[in-house]
Amino acid sequence: MKSEINDEITFRKLEIFMTFMESGNIARAAEALGISGVSVHRALHSREEGFRCPLFMHKGRNLVALPAAWTLQEQGKEVIALMKHTIEETRKIAGVGQGRLRIGTLYSLTLETIPRLLMGMKLRRPQVEIDLTMGSNQTLLRMLEDNQLDAVLISISASEIDRSMFEVLPLFHDDIYLALPGNIKIDKRHRADLRHYKESKFVALAEGFATHSCFQDAFTIAGFEPQIITRVNDIFSMLSLVQAGVGLTLLPGRMGKIYTDSVQMVKLNPEFQMRQHIGVVFARNRERDPNLLALAAESRMYILDQPEKKPAN
Numbered sequence: 188m189k190s191e192i193n194d195e196i197t198f199r200k201l202e203i204f205m206t207f208m209e210s211g212n213i214a215r216a217a218e219a220l221g222i223s224g225v226s227v228h229r230a231l232h233s234r235e236e237g238f239r240c241p242l243f244m245h246k247g248r249n250l251v252a253l254p255a256a257w258t259l260q261e262q263g264k265e266v267i268a269l270m271k272h273t274i275e276e277t278r279k280i281a282g283v284g285q286g287r288l289r290i291g292t293l294y295s296l297t298l299e300t301i302p303r304l305l306m307g308m309k310l311r312r313p314q315v316e317i318d319l320t321m322g323s324n325q326t327l328l329r330m331l332e333d334n335q336l337d338a339v340l341i342s343i344s345a346s347e348i349d350r351s352m353f354e355v356l357p358l359f360h361d362d363i364y365l366a367l368p369g370n371i372k373i374d375k376r377h378r379a380d381l382r383h384y385k386e387s388k389f390v391a392l393a394e395g396f397a398t399h400s401c402f403q404d405a406f407t408i409a410g411f412e413p414q415i416i417t418r419v420n421d422i423f424s425m426l427s428l429v430q431a432g433v434g435l436t437l438l439p440g441r442m443g444k445i446y447t448d449s450v451q452m453v454k455l456n457p458e459f460q461m462r463q464h465i466g467v468v469f470a471r472n473r474e475r476d477p478n479l480l481a482l483a484a485e486s487r488m489y490i491l492d493q494p495e496k497k498p499a500n
Contacts, residue, residue: 193237194237195233195234195236195237196237196238198267198270199230200230200233200234200237201234201263201266201267202220202267203216203220203222203226203227203230203231204230204231204234204259204260204263205260205263205264205267206219206220206227207227207231207250208252208256208257208260213227213228213231213250231243231250234259238255238259240255241253241255242255242256242259243256286314286315286316287315287316287317287318288308288312288315288316288317288318288337288338288478288479288482289317289318289320289335289336289337289338290317290318290319290320290336290337290338290339290340290482291319291320291321291322291327291330291331291336291338291339291340291341292319292320292321292327292339292340292341293321293322293323293324293327293340293341293342293396293397293422293465294321294421294422294423295398295422295439295441295442296340296441296465297321298441298442298444298445299441299444300340300358300441300465300489301319301340303489304340304482304485304486304489305317305319307485307488307489308481308482308485311481311484311485312477312478312481315478315481320336321421323392323393323395323396323397323399323420324341324342324345324346324395324396324397324400325346325394325395325396326395327339327341328341328346328348328468331353331468331469331470334470337469337473337476337478337479338467338468338469338479338482339467339468339469340358340465340466340467340468341397341465341466341468342397342400342463342464342465343355343357343464343465343466343468344397344462344463344464345397345400345401345463346397348468351471352470352471353468353469353470353471354468354469354470354471354474355466355467355468356466356467356468356483356486356487357464357465357466358465358466358467358486358489358490359464359465359490360462360463360464360465361439361440361441361462361463361465362439362440362454362455362460362461362462363398363401363405363437363438363439363440363455363460363461363462363463364437364438364439364440364443364452364453364454364455365379365381365384365435365436365437365452365453365454365455366426366429366435366436366437366438366442366450366451366452366453367429367435367450367451367453368429368430368431368432368435368449368450368451369430369446369448369449369450369451370432371451373451373453375451375453378453378454378455378456378457379453379454379455379456379459380456380459381405381406381408381409381455381456381459382409382410382411384413384435385409385411386414387413387414387434387435388414388415388416388433388434388435389413389414389415389416389434389435389436390415390416390417390418390419390425390428390429390433390434390435390436391413391415391417391418391419391425391436392418392419392420392421392422392425393418393419393420396422397463398422398437398438398439398463401437401439401461401462401463402436402437404461405437405455405459405461408458408459409459415434416433416434417433417434422438422442423445425438426438426442426445426446426450429450430446430449430450437455437461438452439463440452467482467483467486469482
């Protein structure tokens with residue numbers, strides 16, 4: 188069956204047509220739409236080609252609407268209204284531009300980064316309710332891919348991110364330190380050589396966490412398998428175990444603000460030094476979402492306000 192809807196019939200051209208009919212003048216329609224008069228005239232002419240019937244007659248340099256044009260205008264109002272409603276409902280189901288933003292984050296970023304971003308977001312988009320999900324790098328990225336989250340703050344250096352599908356906004360990088368209980372005597376003026384801790388006991392994060400990857404890589408370079416007593420599923424529990432003297436671990440420097448008297452952080456020798464690059468990740472096809480635009484803007488302000496945090500590469 189031959190379709191009556193051809194390439195000349197588009198919603199954009201209908202919008203131009205409707206604007207012209209309301210303004211009654213090509214120049215005023217062009218100004219209202221922010222396009223040239225030639226573009227308006229071309230769209231009106233293509234309307235006639237698309238509908239295969241005359242809509243206007245020329246009277247001098249002016250276009251005068253025929254009865255068919257007034258019929259199209261009347262019916263077009265319903266078409267435009269229905270399409271706008273359809274777009275809104277579709278975006279609502281997809282979670283785009285609504286009153287809720289679902290953000291995923293690493294546990295370690297809830298110390299400083301997430302509170303700053305959320306406070307800024309509330310000022311920019313006070314009507315938006317923010318759902319916060321904490322988890323591992325691997326889990327959060329999978330949830331983003333499955334559209335269960337709108338944006339994630341993760342270690343972009345510890346993930347395989349498809350840059351053709353996802354927008355990546357680097358925030359800062361953070362070095363990895365050796366964390367020891369406060370009662371162990373150590374000269375913090377010197378960097379830590381992991382090979383000297385071959386007989387020590389360690390606590391570690393489960394697989395899938397960004398810090399777990401750094402932990403594994405550092406000990407691979409050191410040339411031995413660390414004695415791991417236990418693995419946990421969040422970085423705060425791991426830090427508490429270090430504080431209690433259960434074992435040592437490797438932690439990003441941002442965690443050094445907790446238990447400053449009972450946990451000491453020592454920089455690693457250059458050959459063992461690992462670095463996390465932290466960034467915001469969201470789908471490219473949603474880069475014009477007002478909520479995500481606000482999050483991106485606030486993320487850039489976060490870096491500008493903290494010059495000591497170096498942007499990730």
